[in-house]
Structures are given as structure tokens and as C-alpha cells.
Amino acid sequence: MIILYFPESLWTSFADGRVRLRIDNSCPQTPITVHQMFKESLEKYGSLNALASKKNGRWEKITFSEYYRLSRKAAKSFLKLGLERFHSVAILGFNSPEWFISAVGAVFAGGIVTGIYTTNSPEACHYIAHDSKTNIMVVENWKQLDKIMQIWNRLPHLKAVVLYKDSIPERHPNLYTMEEFLDLGDDISDTTLDDIINSQKPNQCCVLIYTSGTTGKPKGAMLSHDNVCTSGSSFKVQQESIVSYLPLSHIAAQIYDLWTGIKWGEQVYFAEPDALKGSLINTLKEVQPTSHMGVPRVWEKIMEKLKDASAQSGFMKKRMLSWAIFGLYNYFVLAKIRNALGFSSCQKHFSGAAPLNTETLYFFLVQQTLLILFSLSVFPIYCDFRSCGKPAPGCKVKLVDKDTEGSGEICFWGRTVFMGYLNMEDKTKEAFDEDGWLHSGDLGKLDKDGFLYVTGRIKDLIITAGGENVPPIPIEDAVKKELPIVSNAMVIGDKKKFLAMLLTLKVNHVLDPDTSDPTDILTEQARDFCQKTGSKATKVSEIVATRDQAIYQAIQEGINKVNMNATNRVHCIQKWIVLPRDFSISGGELGPTMKLKRLTVLEKYRNEVDSFYEE
Secondary structure: OEEEEEOOOOOOOOOOOOEEEOOOOOOHHHHHHHHHHHHHHHHHOOOOOEEEEEEEEEEEEEEEHHHHHHHHHHHHHHHHHOOOOOOEEEEEEOHHHHHHHHHHHHHHOOEEEEOOOOOOOEEEEHHHHHHEEEEEEEEOOHHHHHHHHHHHHOOOOOEEEEOOOOOOOOOOOEEEHHHHHHHHHHHHHHHHHHHHHHHHOOOOOEEEOOOOOOOEEEEEEEHHHOOOOOOOHOOOOOOOEEEEEOOOHHHHHHHHHHHHHHHOOEEEEOOOOOOOOOHHHHHHHHHHHOOOOOOHHHHHHHHHHHHHHHHHHHHHHHHHHHHOOOOOHHHHHHHHHHHHHHHOOOOOOEOOOOOOOOOHHHHOOOOOOOOEEEEEOOOEEEEOOOOOOOOOOOOEEEEEEOOOOOOEEEEEEEOOOEEEEOOOHHHHHHHHHOOOOOEEEEEEOOOOOOEEEEEHHHHHHHEOOOOOOEEHHHHHHHHHHHHOOOOEEEEEEEOOEEEEEEEEEEEEOOOOOOOOOEEEOOOOOHHHEEEEEOOOOEEEEHHHOOOHHHHHHHHHHHHHHHHHOOOOOHOOOOOEEEOOOOOOOOOOOOOOOOOOOOHHHHHOOHHHHHHHHHO
């Protein structure tokens, strides 16, 4: 067994200097750096197209050789601007070739790439930039630049800002366009850069992934060269075409789009910034990718579009689609719909970042292979079918503190496990035990064949006033499956006498890149549900204002069915309410990758929650 060590002086979160990164004989791949990985890929894929972005209605593409050349050019410019070893280049913007080139260039130059969510406030940007000792900030447009201008004087390590899409509104010292930036390092020699590249080690940090900070200060998860190179190897995909649209500040997207793209010579097409707000389907239809990654909410939206197609079709078409969902007439019906959604060439479908609900999983399983990627600040497990599969080579999984049903906390060990939290030695020690096992905070089960099933998060567990532990996700999934009009269902009842539920209904969303606000208008599928109950409602406001008897009765009947299958009475939903608006990113209820932010929802709808428990 090989244990890799990290220089003690570089990170306060490792007092003993030891990296919790271990290699055993089950993963014989030699540890390499990002540059070594890129060079190996360059020999195989140098002449192939690597990155594609749309300019003036046309796709502009660059090859892997050009990608590598521009990354070296960016590295020299970072050095010219004074990037210090193990300090950060923070990138604040939507996915683009400039994002990728800046990230790889930062690593080549001995720095650390740090992604920042475009939805972050100026103060949230300040926290990350200050914590990571950002030397250079790369921002997309004026909107993001304005955030940095507000905090620049409070960032002692910040030396320059690069704007990569818009022109500079007014000149400012140490502010550059991307074109100006790339020419800055022309007088830095190849020898100087190569010396820095050759001094890098596989066990040194090259990426920081910051947590959302919903339960405290964001934590910077440190990823080594070996972390990202090994994680990229786990996918085993070659020369795929993919669409990059999920936030690259999130680990699942960064591994899948950026590092795996280099490892396996993928052609990456960049979606428009409003991809998650409606335009993604247009890009998918045009690109027809061979592989696609989606967070659960994206797959749910695709499923809803398929079901909307059913609701809009005639009786025979609808019946045929229903049959197709169970495997019949797949070619004649679903093939056309998949083509319209951009999936006619797609052979690999991944879901990551959070558990996929049962209804969505089964819907896609009968049509095509859907792979689930369980990701946790760099610990991917690749898999197929209903489980999260088995650990990737070189990784181990075990459960601790198991209950009577065999469910326990999922723990990981191996070279894909991240290094620890930057500047947070206490949080690092909380996450890892003395033997180097990462305690994930996720609940799961292992079957007799070693397949892992994720059942929820420990922090999401509801502990009732009677001391009963209730995992909310299975109940929420069951309600959404029973009631196709429901968009979001959230169980509440922590320290309360009984469980209640907040419900939102499926609506269309405004395709405004700045808001993406949910509208009041029900989707086709939701209107179809209303018609079946005898209601003529087409808007949420109509249902909520009048407490539409037909709809409310149908919802209660659905919840009654879910309660009938509950483990015990404690798991039953006693009360519920339909909220006037669907959850959204702009509303604060969903995070950047569309995960439900439970604490935010509880605070935002405190009056509604309190009303459940009034005597």
C-alpha cells in the first residue's frame, strides 16, 4: 500500500501534512498530474475537435492541440500577473472555452482553480476569493464584474481581473479583456513554464470546490491532481460529444465536462447561459450528444416534457406512448420524441449530484440505459440501473452505525476521496476518521452483491417529538409519483408531533435568464390531471384562491394512498398545503444545481409551517 504525503506548510487544514489519499493494488494506474494527463491525450486526440461554442449563430471549434496551446498561453499570462504557487485563480461565469482554458492554464501555472457560482452575491464571492487567496479573478460579463468591483479593495491577494465576454466598460488598473490577457505572458519562456509544470506532484492540490454553505460557511474541498485524473478515468468513455451546461463550480459538472473531457478526448459543446431556464433543449436538438449528464431535476423536467407530449396527443397516440413507456412501440413513438429532445444519438445518460426519485428513474429505465453518478466533492461511483453501482477501482465503501434494516452512514476510502477542507482543520477531522475513511453524511444500504443504494441524508432526517427518525425523501417521492400535478413536495415535522407537507404544482417557467421565475400557468400534464378530476383550472392561483374542491380532494386521496403504504403511523402525512408558487433558483428554494434547500424553505414559509401545529 502506498500513502501519499502533502507538504505540511501549505495547508492549515492538515497539521500533520498527510493527505487522506491511498493507493492499493485494486487500482494499478500510476498517479499523474493534470499536465501529464493532457499530454497523453494530446498524443491520441490532438487533431480532434475539443471545444465548441456558438458565435453569431455558428459553432466555432478548436482542436485539442489548440486547446493545449491556449492553456499554456493562459498559464504564462497568469505567471506574468503574479500568480503565486498554490494560490487561486477564481472563475466567475457560465461554461465556455474561456472557463476551461483559464482552469487548465491556472493548474499548469502551479495555481489552484476555484469556480464560483454565477448566482453568488458579492459577499459570497468575497468569502471564497478571500479564503482561497485568489490572485486573479476571471469573470464573464459586466454583471459579474460589478460584483468584484464592489469587493476588490477588501481582497488583499487579488492582483488582476480578466473579463472574457463583454468589453471593458471603463478602464481600470489591472483589468484586462481575455484578448489582452492572453498576450501578457508572451515574454515568459517555455522553459520557465515547463520548470513549474515539472515540479508539480500528483498529490498536490489543484482544484477547490466550495460547498453551498447552506448549513454554515462554505467549505473549500481540496482536490489533488490524482483526484481529478483518477475520477476522470472512472467514466470509461471515449471520444463522446457532450453538452456542458451545469455549473462548473459543482464537482459533478467539472469532473464530467472538463477533466473527463481531457482524459477521453470528448468534444464539448457549450450551452447558452440560460440553459437551465429553457434553452438547453435547443442546444441538445442541434448537437445530438452521444452522452449526457443531468441533475435529477433536469431529468424530471425532460420526463415532464415527454408526458406533456402525451397529454397533447390524441387518444391513440397517447395510448401508444403509454405502451412505449412499458417497452412497446419504442422505435415508432419514443424514437421521434427522443430526437425532438436531442437524444437520438445519446447512448449514455448520467444522473448526478443528488438521488433520483423512483418515478423518474423507472420512466427512463424502460426507454434507455440511465446511469446514476453519486458525487460528493469528488468521489464518483459509476453505475447503472436502480443502485449507485459498485465503487470505482481503487475505492472502498462501508456503512457505519447501521440500523435494524441495514441502513447506515456511507463511508469512502481511496484515491478519489478529496484531500480535506481548506483552512478548516476541525471540519476535516469531523469528516475523516483516524483510518482515513470519509464519513459522507449520506444514508445508504449495500446489497449482498455489493451494490450501493443511497436512501437520504443524515442532516435531512426528521426527528419527531416522539424521537422517531423519518427519512423524508421516500415519502416525497411517493407523493410526487401518486400525484402527477405536484412539482415539489417537502416533508416537515422536525421536533413536531406529526408530519406535514408543503406542495407546489407543476407550472411553466419564464425563460428570463436573470429570473427564471415560475409562472402561474399549469403545465399540460397538470391541466390534464385537473380535467380528469373534473376541474377546469388552468392556473395555480385559481386552485389556491378557491381551494378547488376537486383538486384538493384528489390530492388528499393521493396522500391517503401514500399513507396506506407508510412504514408506520409516524410516517404518515397528517396535514398539507399547496403553495402559490413553484420552487425555483431565483426564489431561493433551489440551489444552483436545483437541489432543494430545506432550511431556506422552512424559513421562507414559516407562517405556513407554524399554522400546521397551532392548537
